[in-house]
Amino acid sequence: MLKFAPLINNLLNMTRITVAKGDGIGPEIMDATLDIILTAGAKIEIEEIEVGEKVYLSGNTSGIAPEAWNTIRRNKVFLKAPITTPQGGGYKSLNVTTRKFLGLYSNVRPCKSLHPYVSTKHQVMDLVIIRENEEDLYAGIEHQQTDEVVQCLKLISRPGCEKIIRYAFEYAKQQNRKKVTCFTKDNIMKQTDGLFHKVFEEIAQEYPDIENEHWIIDIGAAKMADTPEAFDVIVMPNLYGDVLSDVAAQITGSVGLAGSANIGEECSMFEAIHGSAPRRAGQNLANPSGLLQGAIMMLNHIGQTAIAEKVQNAWLKTLEDGIHTYDIFKEGISKQKVGTREFARAVIANLGEKPTVLKAVSYSNNAALNLPKYKRKPAAKKVLEGVDVFVHWNGSNPDELAGKLHEIEFKDINLTMITNRGIKVWPEGFKETFCTDHWRCRFKSRVGVEINKTDIITLLQNAVDKNIDVIKTENLYNFDGKAAYSLGQGQ
Ligand code: NAD
Numbered sequence: 001m002l003k004f005a006p007l008i009n010n011l012l013n014m015t016r017i018t019v020a021k022g023d024g025i026g027p028e029i030m031d032a033t034l035d036i037i038l039t040a041g042a043k044i045e046i047e048e049i050e051v052g053e054k055v056y057l058s059g060n061t062s063g064i065a066p067e068a069w070n071t072i073r074r075n076k077v078f079l080k081a082p083i084t085t086p087q088g089g090g091y092k093s094l095n096v097t098t099r100k101f102l103g104l105y106s107n108v109r110p111c112k113s114l115h116p117y118v119s120t121k122h123q124v125m126d127l128v129i130i131r132e133n134e135e136d137l138y139a140g141i142e143h144q145q146t147d148e149v150v151q152c153l154k155l156i157s158r159p160g161c162e163k164i165i166r167y168a169f170e171y172a173k174q175q176n177r178k179k180v181t182c183f184t185k186d187n188i189m190k191q192t193d194g195l196f197h198k199v200f201e202e203i204a205q206e207y208p209d210i211e212n213e214h215w216i217i218d219i220g221a222a223k224m225a226d227t228p229e230a231f232d233v234i235v236m237p238n239l240y241g242d243v244l245s246d247v248a249a250q251i252t253g254s255v256g257l258a259g260s261a262n263i264g265e266e267c268s269m270f271e272a273i274h275g276s277a278p279r280r281a282g283q284n285l286a287n288p289s290g291l292l293q294g295a296i297m298m299l300n301h302i303g304q305t306a307i308a309e310k311v312q313n314a315w316l317k318t319l320e321d322g323i324h325t326y327d328i329f330k331e332g333i334s335k336q337k338v339g340t341r342e343f344a345r346a347v348i349a350n351l352g353e354k355p356t357v358l359k360a361v362s363y364s365n366n367a368a369l370n371l372p373k374y375k376r377k378p379a380a381k382k383v384l385e386g387v388d389v390f391v392h393w394n395g396s397n398p399d400e401l402a403g404k405l406h407e408i409e410f411k412d413i414n415l416t417m418i419t420n421r422g423i424k425v426w427p428e429g430f431k432e433t434f435c436t437d438h439w440r441c442r443f444k445s446r447v448g449v450e451i452n453k454t455d456i457i458t459l460l461q462n463a464v465d466k467n468i469d470v471i472k473t474e475n476l477y478n479f480d481g482k483a484a485y486s487l488g489q490g491q
């Protein structure tokens with residue numbers, strides 16, 4: 001029967017989707033969401049999978065069984081309720097794994113205030129956060145390197161930047177939005193956030209009709225929390241987007257109101273932005289709106305825009321009627337405090353209705369965006385200029401360490417700098433600078449002279465012979481005539 005399902009679905013115009021009811025409040029908000037969209041006429045066939053806490057606790061550290069992956073990959077569209085990642089080591093977040101395994105590079109999180117029906121300090125807020133979803137510190141590559149220092153690698157790639165930034169501009173164009181803002185911290189992270197900003201400047205040129213601007217994330221975040229109406233679409237690297245989209249959702253009235261779409265070239269996943277709220281579970285209390293918003297984005301994505309529109313307008317009308325769950329209930333504004341199921345019933349009763357004060361939606365052009373595939377650029381001319389050798393050393397006087405390191409120099413490859421947590425401590429460091437047991441020791445050849453990998457091996461062999469505890473190295477490259485590594489702070 002399963003064999004013929006795609007054919008039958010085609011004939012009936014049905015889309016088969018994967019559904020996971022998740023943990024905590026997940027099953028309650030998923031039942032409410034499915035009830036609403038199916039009553040509204042969504043043409044979907046549901047294939048349910050089990051993911052999350054039960055699977056983790058059965059001994060599967062990824063929280064999902066291989067058969068469930070097959071279902072997700074076959075159906076391509078995934079509606080997922082929040083899941084609980086058990087505390088303690090050894091369990092990997094299934095959300096991050098799913099986004100990365102399926103190449104869901106774009107995380108779209110609209111945050112709109114619903115004044116005067118949902119209490120908020122920001123009455124005209126209507127912004128969309130587009131969060132890069134696959135890289136940055138979420139690569140999860142972490143190591144302890146010395147007694148005192150652990151490291152997390154921040155990876156930012158050109159394809160990653162191009163894909164998400166182009167998505168942000170295409171989204172703005174499709175949704176008739178006027179401005180795309182980029183948040184980074186490239187005054188500090190000149191290589192990683194610097195690349196994100198640079199690619200933003202390049203791609204913005206292709207969209208002359210859309211205003212563009214860049215803010216340093218700290219003041220940008222402050223401005224967004226204070227004056228969100230100054231923003232329209234905001235694109236940013238993964239970690240900043242994770243943090244700021246919760247802030248943006250919360251200041252519209254409740255984190256329980258916002259949904260999110262995770263979009264890739266082949267697959268997509270739709271969810272609420274909040275977690276499984278275990279303290280609220282099983283009490284018919286939770287607001288299903290966040291997951292419902294995710295489901296509405298899903299309906300648009302699979303081309304069922306009329307149903308999406310009908311559900312969104314019924315939801316707006318319900319909020320306008322003052323029928324509110326506990327998280328947005330406010331005396332004087334709300335009329336009736338309801339539970340999850342009653343809220344869903346109220347939305348169902350309003351199907352076909354439109355809000356009268358809040359603006360009714362009309363989804364004329366909300367189909368899935370089809371972006372061109374990333375084209376790899378021609379390789380640059382790459383020259384090896386030196387190497388940073390990271391050393392575990394328990395001493396405290398950098399001059400003493402420099403003395404040891406001079407003993408391993410050879411040919412023209414010389415020690416040029418030592419830093420500790422990035423700040424230059426040799427030559428000419430400050431005695432006030434606090435030093436840990438983790439030292440970056442930069443070796444370079446004379447200006448303009450290339451070194452090779454064998455030179456690095458010789459340098460490391462010299463270090464081993466002198467009992468210097470090398471913990472890792474980073475090659476210092478020059479790409480197309482430009483040094484592509486950071487200076488020491490204070491250098
Ligand atoms: P949370 O978002 O689950 O809940 C924080 C608080 O926000 C709740 O206690 C509740 O007061 C409120 N809240 C959240 N959603 C609500 C809703 N729909 N209606 C009403 N109130 C709501 O955050 P947490 O407590 O930090 O995380 C709980 C679990 O969820 C953790 O295991 C975490 O790993 C997981 N989590 C999962 C996802 C996901 O599946 N996408 C995302 C974030 C967190």
